Amino acid sequence: MEYRNNTQGEETLSALGYGCMRFPKKGNSIDMVAVEEQILYAIEQGVTYFDTAYVYPGSEEALGKVLQKNQCREKIKIATKLPHYLVKKQGDFERYFQEQLKRLKTDYVDFYLMHMLPDTNVWNKLIGQGVLEWIKEKKEMGQIRKIGFSYHGNTTTFLEVLNAYEWEFCQIQYNYMDENSQAGRTGLLEAAKKGIPVIIMEPLRGGMLANHLPKKAMDAIETAYCKRSPAEWSFRWLWNQAQVSVVLSGMNSMEMLQENIRIASETMPGQFTNQDEAVIEQIRTAMNEQTKVPCTGCSYCMPCPFGVDIPGSFRCYNVSYTDGYGKGLMEYLLCTTLRNKQSSASLCKECGACEPHCPQSIPIRSQLKQVKKRFENPVFRIVSKIIKRLYR
Ligand code: SF4
Numbered sequence: 240m241e242y243r244n245n246t247q248g249e250e251t252l253s254a255l256g257y258g259c260m261r262f263p264k265k266g267n268s269i270d271m272v273a274v275e276e277q278i279l280y281a282i283e284q285g286v287t288y289f290d291t292a293y294v295y296p297g298s299e300e301a302l303g304k305v306l307q308k309n310q311c312r313e314k315i316k317i318a319t320k321l322p323h324y325l326v327k328k329q330g331d332f333e334r335y336f337q338e339q340l341k342r343l344k345t346d347y348v349d350f351y352l353m354h355m356l357p358d359t360n361v362w363n364k365l366i367g368q369g370v371l372e373w374i375k376e377k378k379e380m381g382q383i384r385k386i387g388f389s390y391h392g393n394t395t396t397f398l399e400v401l402n403a404y405e406w407e408f409c410q411i412q413y414n415y416m417d418e419n420s421q422a423g424r425t426g427l428l429e430a431a432k433k434g435i436p437v438i439i440m441e442p443l444r445g446g447m448l449a450n451h452l453p454k455k456a457m458d459a460i461e462t463a464y465c466k467r468s469p470a471e472w473s474f475r476w477l478w479n480q481a482q483v484s485v486v487l488s489g490m491n492s493m494e495m496l497q498e499n500i501r502i503a504s505e506t507m508p509g510q511f512t513n514q515d516e517a518v519i520e521q522i523r524t525a526m527n528e529q530t531k532v533p534c535t536g537c538s539y540c541m542p543c544p545f546g547v548d549i550p551g552s553f554r555c556y557n558v559s560y561t562d563g564y565g566k567g568l569m570e571y572l573l574c575t576t577l578r579n580k581q582s583s584a585s586l587c588k589e590c591g592a593c594e595p596h597c598p599q600s601i602p603i604r605s606q607l608k609q610v611k612k613r614f615e616n617p618v619f620r621i622v623s624k625i626i627k628r629l630y631r
């Protein structure tokens with residue numbers, strides 16, 4: 240495992256961080272046997288950073304149980320997040336934090352984040368509710384070691400949030416498709432200049448850069464000078480940058496964990512050659528040519544009160560441009576009509592509830608109209624009826 244030190248000599252963190260949002264499941268519950276096996280393997284292989292959040296269902300509890308059972312709390316750093324959007328009054332900071340300590344079966348948190356801090360207005364509102372006094376108290380008591388924030392949004396606002404407080408670390412969405420969006424490379428460099436660790440989330444853009452690359456991008460990967468998976472190209476691009484401290488990966492299988500540990504152990508900053516850059520550029524060009532809606536599939540916009548499968552609709556819409564109209568239409572039919580409940584774009588009532596939650600700032604309502612226009616023609620309606628009769 241490679242370790243990175245971006246905190247003015249204080250802290251060394253494993254280059255690979257364990258994203259605990261997508262623990263393996265058995266039916267509807269977290270598979271504790273698999274989780275324990277994977278967490279212990281990760282620790283044994285030198286992963287020291289584990290990222291969870293109050294709002295990840297069952298995640299804090301699962302992590303806490305494994306750490307307590309195996310007496311390995313001290314071997315790792317726990318990062319978890321305050322759901323500040325649920326805070327209504329001053330006492331709520333402490334209430335949520337104590338609940339988190341209980342779930343995690345610990346008496347301190349190493350890295351505590353304001354979860355998805357959107358702008359300085361929200362930060363100022365939290366200051367008005369007493370967050371600074373509360374942080375000071377928790378730090379004095381040793382219950383919070385470092386304070387930071389996670390961020391989805393544009394570069395300008397990121398820089399405002401970054402400069403609004405003496406943050407000790409930050410977490411940003413970053414990958415080769417977001418080099419010039421989100422906090423972007425500018426944000427990464429600015430944060431690194433302050434000497435704080437920069438934790439990377441969405442290295443594969445919600446899985447899109449691993450599993451949903453267009454054919455032209457896959458061709459670039461398959462004909463590249465060396466054999467690497469799409470995910471490996473993404474991770475290597477990130478770890479090539481010295482300003483990147485930890486790259487989080489939501490690992491939910493042993494194979495994925497072993498593969499990511501291998502890449503994290505092999506990749507050092509500054510290793511990328513011109514040949515590597517050229518492959519990334521080819522993938523990026525292919526993506527930009529064909530991706531119509533920059534949806535990462537994160538599902539923060541869900542559930543839609545009217546039943547629209549928003550990420551599914553956008554994925555099929557993009558597939559219809561990247562892999563052909565027929566494939567996109569077929570996937571759209573499968574995704575919207577072969578379900579107990581219809582979930583097509585035409586169900587959208589334009590209430591707007593989803594849009595503020597979208598980290599990519601996608602105008603969801605107008606884009607869903609485009610999806611409807613592209614797919615929901617008379618042929619779609621006839622085929623849809625036939626499929627329903629055949630399969631129900
Ligand atoms: S705007 Fe449309 S897709 Fe978004 S929540 Fe409302 S009905 Fe659902």
Ligand code: SF4
Pocket residue numbers: 533534535536537538539540541549550553596597598599600601603
């Ligand atoms: S529309 Fe936005 S919030 Fe919804 S899945 Fe896509 S990127 Fe995520």
